Amino acid sequence: MQEGRTFALWNFEMKNIVLFGPPGAGKGTQSTFLVEKFGFVHLSTGDIFRFNIKNATELGTLAKSYMDQGKLVPDAVTIDMLQAEWSKYPDAVGFLFDGFPRTQAQAEALDAILAEAGQQISAMIGLEVPDEELMARLLERGKTSGRPDDANPEVIAQRVAVYHRETAPVQGYYEAQGKYKGISGVGSISDIAAALEQTLHAL
Numbered sequence: 001m002q003e004g005r006t007f008a009l010w011n012f013e014m015k016n017i018v019l020f021g022p023p024g025a026g027k028g029t030q031s032t033f034l035v036e037k038f039g040f041v042h043l044s045t046g047d048i049f050r051f052n053i054k055n056a057t058e059l060g061t062l063a064k065s066y067m068d069q070g071k072l073v074p075d076a077v078t079i080d081m082l083q084a085e086w087s088k089y090p091d092a093v094g095f096l097f098d099g100f101p102r103t104q105a106q107a108e109a110l111d112a113i114l115a116e117a118g119q120q121i122s123a124m125i126g127l128e129v130p131d132e133e134l135m136a137r138l139l140e141r142g143k144t145s146g147r148p149d150d151a152n153p154e155v156i157a158q159r160v161a162v163y164h165r166e167t168a169p170v171q172g173y174y175e176a177q178g179k180y181k182g183i184s185g186v187g188s189i190s191d192i193a194a195a196l197e198q199t200l201h202a203l
């Protein structure tokens with residue numbers, strides 16, 4: 001988690017972006033670029049959970065029991081945590097939601113949280129990557145990431161299955177609002193970053 005950047009690198013109105021895609025799609029990597037380029041506050045629920053695990057909080061202990069099995073942390077816990085983090089940055093030029101929402105209930109909660117502040121999601125941008133590529137990437141990442149959920153092929157397969165079952169339908173939620181933009185998440189990091197930048201500028 002980085003501190004909120006409250007200055008505008010962007011000369012148009014506040015944007016709230018959901019960066020979407022399966023585990024291993026490159027959301028974390030591309031978030032770093034988007035934060036630098038556009039000054040977003042980056043809210044990654046996975047990062048926040050890992051921060052809590054590292055600091056041995058009650059939330060961390062609870063989250064770990066799900067994460068180590070490749071399952072989703074329950075909606076109520078995740079939504080409350082996200083809302084608490086989000087409310088720390090009242091002057092943000094925009095938010096980049098990474099790894100959230102992952103269920104329809106989370107998407108509805110996010111809409112409600114933003115609506116109360118007179119805001120909304122501007123777009124969901126999906127990084128599209130085939131399953132075989134994801135599995136290979138996550139196994140490779142597991143060699144250096146230190147993440148227990150990247151180290152075990154069964155947990156990786158479970159995360160991809162959970163993505164298809166519970167998270168992929170969230171795309172339809174934003175498609176129904178005309179807010180989904182998909183881009184290919186296969187290729188060089190810089191090419192994907194360029195495609196993301198172009199998509200954001202076109203909003």
Ligand code: AMP
Nearest residue numbers: 045046066067071072073078099100102
């Ligand atoms: P990530 O870093 O986004 O790959 O997330 C790692 C793990 O954290 C996931 O496999 C889930 O167990 C948990 N997690 C992260 N974000 C969420 C979310 N929005 N809802 C439920 N669980 C989540």
